[in-house]
Every structure is written in structure tokens, then in C-alpha cells.
Amino acid sequence: MSLAVEPLKFLGRLLVAFVAFFAAWLAIGPAYTSMLAALAELTVSVVDRPTHVWSQGTTVFFWPRGYPVPTAPPSIAAEWIQANTILLLALMVATAAPTWRAKGKRMLIALVLVLLWQVLDVTLAIEFGYATQLDPYSYNAATRYRLALFTNLAMYLDTQIIPFMIWAGIHFRELLAIAGTVHGREALAGGRARRGRATSKRYSA
Numbered sequence: 044m045s046l047a048v049e050p051l052k053f054l055g056r057l058l059v060a061f062v063a064f065f066a067a068w069l070a071i072g073p074a075y076t077s078m079l080a081a082l083a084e085l086t087v088s089v090v091d092r093p094t095h096v097w098s099q100g101t102t103v104f105f106w107p108r109g110y111p112v113p114t115a116p117p118s119i120a121a122e123w124i125q126a127n128t129i130l131l132l133a134l135m136v137a138t139a140a141p142t143w144r145a146k147g148k149r150m151l152i153a154l155v156l157v158l159l160w161q162v163l164d165v166t167l168a169i170e171f172g173y174a175t176q177l178d179p180y181s182y183n184a185a186t187r188y189r190l191a192l193f194t195n196l197a198m199y200l201d202t203q204i205i206p207f208m209i210w211a212g213i214h215f216r217e218l219l220a221i222a223g224t225v226h227g228r229e230a231l232a233g234g235r236a237r238r239g240r241a242t243s244k245r246y247s248a
Contacts, residue, residue, distance in 0.1 A: 053137055073101060079121060080096045082162045101125070124165060131209055135153050138217075149213050164201060
């Protein structure tokens with residue numbers, strides 16, 4: 044597999060992969076949300092209190108265990124949290140790797156990292172729900188402020204930066220090599236231009 048970077052081909056592969064993953068996500072999104080809810084239930088129950096977390100479609104619901112569940116429990120729109128998966132997978136597929144085995148390994152690492160971030164995101168959102176809606180008296184003002192800060196920060200990072208952070212982190216060496224190659228070409232071109240100017244000055248003199 045060629046590791047040469049051709050911008051137009053890369054953008055073409057990225058667009059095709061993004062459309063394909065977006066179409067596939069319409070089918071697998073609810074199942075993924077169910078898995079995300081199950082993992083978030085474990086983390087919230089450990090860091091705070093026993094909590095029942097479940098999903099319907101791509102919406103996550105939560106309620107403290109041992110209490111009757113109301114008809115409209117608090118909910119989290121998981122599609123916004125999970126949208127980074129589509130872009131991340133498209134970036135991973137569009138980026139060349141030495142072998143298909145290496146590409147598969149990198150995609151698996153990327154999936155694990157983004158899933159961990161999403162679990163953190165849902166956990167923070169549930170904690171924020173407890174602190175502001177369900178049980179505000181159990182949290183002081185400073186804790187509520189920190190939860191608001193980190194919850195909003197995590198959600199802003201979700202689709203804006205996280206896919207690129209994970210992608211760039213996994214391909215860090217390749218990106219450095221590309222940057223070095225571009226810098227080397229620019230330096231070589233600059234050196235040739237300087238030598239050309241010096242030669243023209245000698246002949247004109």
C-alpha cells in the first residue's frame with residue numbers, strides 16, 4: 044500500500060468513506076447506543092450511585108435505581124455524542140497504512156479511544172443531570188460549576204476536535220514525516236532558487 048499523500052485522492056476517499064459510514068450508522072446506531080448506555084451505567088454506578096441507564100433508538104435515558112421510573116425520565120441525545128465515530132472511521136479508512144493489518148489495528152485502537160471518550164461524555168452528562176435536576180442538594184455550588192464546565196467542554200470537543208485528535212495521534216509519525224518532506228522540498232526549492240540567482244548575478248557581472 045502506497046503511503047504517498049495525494050490531497051485530492053485523500054479527500055475523495057474521505058468523502059466516500061464518510062457517506063458509507065453515515066449510511067451504515069442509520070442501521071447500527073441504535074445498537075451502538077444500547078452498548079454505550081450499558082457501559083455508562085457501570086461507570087455512573089461506580090462513581091456516584093446505582094443508576095439505571097437505557098436507550099431507545101439513539102436517545103439515552105437514566106434514573107436512580109430503586110425509584111419508580113417516571114413517564115418522561117431525563118434523557119441525553121446520544122446521536123450528537125456518537126457523531127464523532129463516523130468522521131473518525133472515515134479519516135482512518137482514507138489514510139494510507141503500510142499494510143491492511145496495520146490499518147485494521149489502527150481502526151480498532153481509534154474505536155476503543157473514541158468509545159472511552161463517549162462513555163466519559165455520557166457519564167458527565169448524567170452527573171450533571173443529577174446535580175442540576177434530580178438531586179441538586181447533594182452537590183455544592185463548586186461541584187455543580189465543575190460538572191457544568193467539564194460536561195459542556197466534553198460535548199464541544201466531541202464532534203469538533205476529538206476525531207482529529209485521535210486520528211492525528213495514531214498517525215503522528217506519518218504526519219511528522221509528511222511535514223518534514225514538505226519542509227525539505229521547500230528548502231530544496233529555496234536553495235535552488237538562491238543558487239540560480241547567484242549564478243545569474245555572476246554571468247551578468
